[in-house]
Amino acid sequence: MVKRIVTGAHYGLRDWLMQRVTAVIMAVYTLVFLAALSCITPVTYDSWRNLFAQGWMRIATFLFLVSAFLHAWVGMRDILMDYVKPVGIRLFLETLVIIALVGCGGLAVQTLWRL
Amino acid sequence: MADATKKRPVYLNLVSIRLPLPGFVSILHRISGALLFLLLLIFGVGWFADSLASPSAFAALKQTFSYPIVRLLLLVALWAYLHHFCAGIRYLLMDLDIGVTLAPARMSSYAVLAVSILLTLFVGSWLLW
Numbered sequence: 146m147v148k149r150i151v152t153g154a155h156y157g158l159r160d161w162l163m164q165r166v167t168a169v170i171m172a173v174y175t176l177v178f179l180a181a182l183s184c185i186t187p188v189t190y191d192s193w194r195n196l197f198a199q200g201w202m203r204i205a206t207f208l209f210l211v212s213a214f215l216h217a218w219v220g221m222r223d224i225l226m227d228y229v230k231p232v233g234i235r236l237f238l239e240t241l242v243i244i245a246l247v248g249c250g251g252l253a254v255q256t257l258w259r260l
Numbered sequence: 261m262a263d264a265t266k267k268r269p270v271y272l273n274l275v276s277i278r279l280p281l282p283g284f285v286s287i288l289h290r291i292s293g294a295l296l297f298l299l300l301l302i303f304g305v306g307w308f309a310d311s312l313a314s315p316s317a318f319a320a321l322k323q324t325f326s327y328p329i330v331r332l333l334l335l336v337a338l339w340a341y342l343h344h345f346c347a348g349i350r351y352l353l354m355d356l357d358i359g360v361t362l363a364p365a366r367m368s369s370y371a372v373l374a375v376s377i378l379l380t381l382f383v384g385s386w387l388l389w
Contacts, residue, residue, distance in 0.1 A: 217293075
């Protein structure tokens with residue numbers, strides 16, 4: 146009788162790689178964002194809005210947010226796997242993390258594409 | 261398979277374990293990551309939506325950002341972001357086999373701690389004050 150340990154399946158290399166690819170995307174965006182921000186300081190509503198209304202910035206911000214949410218998912222799941230041992234509670238918390246991230250993702254996309 | 265469930269001695273007295281510097285940077289990476297997740301969810305996306313919703317919502321947000329307690333929160337968030345950023349670059353370099361031996365790893369740990377605090381003060385004073 147094999148006693149299985151509930152962890153899910155076939156993540157590992159894929160998530161390891163995803164954590165690094167998303168990290169690089171976010172790092173590049175951070176530098177681009179700071180450069181763009183330095184061009185519009187002191188920030189007003191109009192300059193802030195115009196920044197994000199540009200096509201390239203909208204796409205770049207969207208890529209950043211998708212990267213952040215995927216990155217946060219892998220990171221939070223790692224933390225929960227390390228510290229929350231009861232399987233039921235861990236799966237519940239992991240589900241909460243996914244729901245929260247997808248909800249925030251929806252709000253962010255709506256914000257960007259309403260401009 | 262028996263190994264996975266076998267009881268092994270665990271020594272995890274967090275008070276008496278003296279973490280080496282790279283270990284300290286590592287746990288800060290985790291803490292700052294968890295902090296960023298929580299702040300992103302609780303404040304970040306909502307504030308982002310507010311800032312772009314309307315001129316009046318933008319002004320209200322600016323008002324919120326003038327409270328010292330909110331500024332402190334922003335500064336903590338900024339530090340968490342920058343620490344995670346710097347430590348993350350350190351890990352990416354280590355993935356490329358750069359600075360993996362003891363002396364450079366210790367030096368880069370110092371660098372991550374120092375640079376992220378300096379950057380926090382620099383960016384914070386630029387954006388918040």
